[in-house]
Amino acid sequence: MLLGAAGQIRENHRRLSELDSFGGDGDHGTTMLRAMENLEKSVASSRGGQMKQLLSETAWAVMGTDGGATGPLFGSFFMGMSNGAGQEERMDCVALASMFEAALECVRKRTKAEAGDKTIMDAMIPAVEQARLAADDGFGICGILERAAEAARRGADSTKDLQPRLGRAKNAAEQSLGHEDPGAVSVSLIFKGFLKGALEDGG
Amino acid sequence: MAMKKFLNDPDNLVDELLSGFALAHADKVKLTESNLVVRAKAKARDKVALVTLGGSGHEPALSGYVGEGMLDISVPGEIFAAPGPPKLIEALRMAERPAGVLLIVLNHDGDVMSANMAMEMAQQEGLNVKQILTHEDISTGPRDKPEQRRGLVGCLAVIKVAGAAAEQGASLDECLEIADRMERNMATLAVAVTSATHPCTGEAISEIPQADMIIGMGQHGESGSAQSKLKTADETAEIMLDMLVEDLSIKKGDDVLLMINGVGSTTLMEQYVVLNSCKKILDSRKINMVRCAAGEFLTVQEMGGFQMFMARMDDELIKLWDAACKCPCMAI
Numbered sequence: 001m002l003l004g005a006a007g008q009i010r011e012n013h014r015r016l017s018e019l020d021s022f023g024g025d026g027d028h029g030t031t032m033l034r035a036m037e038n039l040e041k042s043v044a045s046s047r048g049g050q051m052k053q054l055l056s057e058t059a060w061a062v063m064g065t066d067g068g069a070t071g072p073l074f075g076s077f078f079m080g081m082s083n084g085a086g087q088e089e090r091m092d093c094v095a096l097a098s099m100f101e102a103a104l105e106c107v108r109k110r111t112k113a114e115a116g117d118k119t120i121m122d123a124m125i126p127a128v129e130q131a132r133l134a135a136d137d138g139f140g141i142c143g144i145l146e147r148a149a150e151a152a153r154r155g156a157d158s159t160k161d162l163q164p165r166l167g168r169a170k171n172a173a174e175q176s177l178g179h180e181d182p183g184a185v186s187v188s189l190i191f192k193g194f195l196k197g198a199l200e201d202g203g
Numbered sequence: 204m205a206m207k208k209f210l211n212d213p214d215n216l217v218d219e220l221l222s223g224f225a226l227a228h229a230d231k232v233k234l235t236e237s238n239l240v241v242r243a244k245a246k247a248r249d250k251v252a253l254v255t256l257g258g259s260g261h262e263p264a265l266s267g268y269v270g271e272g273m274l275d276i277s278v279p280g281e282i283f284a285a286p287g288p289p290k291l292i293e294a295l296r297m298a299e300r301p302a303g304v305l306l307i308v309l310n311h312d313g314d315v316m317s318a319n320m321a322m323e324m325a326q327q328e329g330l331n332v333k334q335i336l337t338h339e340d341i342s343t344g345p346r347d348k349p350e351q352r353r354g355l356v357g358c359l360a361v362i363k364v365a366g367a368a369a370e371q372g373a374s375l376d377e378c379l380e381i382a383d384r385m386e387r388n389m390a391t392l393a394v395a396v397t398s399a400t401h402p403c404t405g406e407a408i409s410e411i412p413q414a415d416m417i418i419g420m421g422q423h424g425e426s427g428s429a430q431s432k433l434k435t436a437d438e439t440a441e442i443m444l445d446m447l448v449e450d451l452s453i454k455k456g457d458d459v460l461l462m463i464n465g466v467g468s469t470t471l472m473e474q475y476v477v478l479n480s481c482k483k484i485l486d487s488r489k490i491n492m493v494r495c496a497a498g499e500f501l502t503v504q505e506m507g508g509f510q511m512f513m514a515r516m517d518d519e520l521i522k523l524w525d526a527a528c529k530c531p532c533m534a535i
Contacts, residue, residue: 031281063287063288068312072313
């Protein structure tokens with residue numbers, strides 16, 4: 001799943017940087033790519049075993065990306081997933097939804113952004129909500145991820161019409177109108193990657 | 204137009220930049236294994252240490268101010284992007300001492316996020332660290348909403364006076380008080396005339412029409428607030444001084460420090476011309492420019508324009524500003 005996320009970012013990092021150039025300094029894709037390379041390294045050096053530990057190592061690696069807010073925000077997301085994970089080696093459906101909720105909570109500690117502010121939250125909040133609903137409806141891992149990924153994609157799409165209120169982008173509010181928030185697109189790519197990864201693993 | 208910069212692989216840019224920097228100033232600084240910039244000769248451990256963090260690409264900021272009388276450690280990030288919390292907590296652990304550590308943070312989201320996370324960890328570990336946030340860009344928010352104001356070149360003044368106080372043996376609380384007093388009495392406004400190129404992407408970080416200038420443009424090319432046709436040095440200085448004086452409520456007879464910070468391709472010649480304009484205007488208003496400086500203190504690649512910094516000074520702040528310092532890019 002983690003490697004699936006990295007794959008999606010790698011395929012799309014140029015587009016992420018281009019989106020960032022409308023309100024930021026055009027390096028979001030490069031930074032995300034570096035963050036995912038750090039993630040891949042931490043997965044490769046992990047000796048299997050507990051998911052909780054793996055996620056915590058991954059979070060630390062992503063946080064260590066010297067890329068402004070990107071490292072702490074996405075690092076917090078993985079750290080939250082780790083906090084929400086139990087001690088078991090494989091995850092079940094209910095645990096997955098709880099992990100995403102813990103991830104969102106961890107990110108909320110780092111930013112005041114709410115839905116509608118044209119940030120990662122516009123993709124993350126609906127994705128986590130849909131994951132919970134899907135888990136409660138009894139979906140399997142792939143079903144949960146499918147609904148979460150779809151919600152994240154819609155959320156990222158919706159940022160096109162939004163005006164930024166926070167972060168560096170708020171200073172270029174008009175230029176970014178009509179373009180998605182790159183951070184929100186990254187979130188949607190990560191969920192899409194989770195889904196792809198889970199499908200390849202056979203769920 | 205394609206980017207014209209002398210670079211190698213962008214992935215190695217920050218490493219190469221820091222190695223070169225350490226070579227050029229080997230008598231004053233050295234580089235640790237994880238790319239922290241530290242003093243060549245460490246400060247006595249009974250004195251407060253100063254640590255800061257910030258993106259690269261703004262040379263000589265911030266590592267150029269590591270040295271006697273100013274910083275102890277600078278934690279450089281990637282180009283225009285703050286370092287992550289792991290590197291910062293490493294620096295805080297390294298700086299840890301009974302006298303305490305003052306962490307200076309420029310108000311940009313990434314820097315603040317890394318700093319907050321590292322501060323939480325430092326507290327858990329029982330490290331004696333206090334934080335000062337610099338936010339003095341008057342174009343992004345009113346004075347009563349400092350959280351909206353970005354940190355521009357004013358960090359240099361805060362580092363200078365707090366660093367001098369630390370060198371003289373002031374306690375952590377005293378250093379923090381000095382830093383805070385400087386911070387509350389300073390304001391900066393930027394003007395841009397040409398864009399910078401992001402050295403990794405090769406793309407312009409902002410668009411500025413050929414004949415225009417933009418007042419309020421940030422140091423990452425974030426768009427500014429007031430766009431107009433290019434004006435003379437006198438006219439530009441007057442517009443910007445007016446805004447700074449109003450923001451700081453500077454009155455006749457007040458003592459001020461004024462800095463003109465060239466951000467990349469605006470020549471030193473122009474900086475002197477603007478400084479001279481400022482002096483004329485301040486004289487006519489009976490405001491005392493007791494100290495001043497012009498130069499490239501915090502740049503944005505080859506961006507054209509400058510940041511105008513003003514601070515209300517008292518006798519103690521002036522004394523600390525005048526105190527000796529020996530850093531790679533600042534010596535008094």
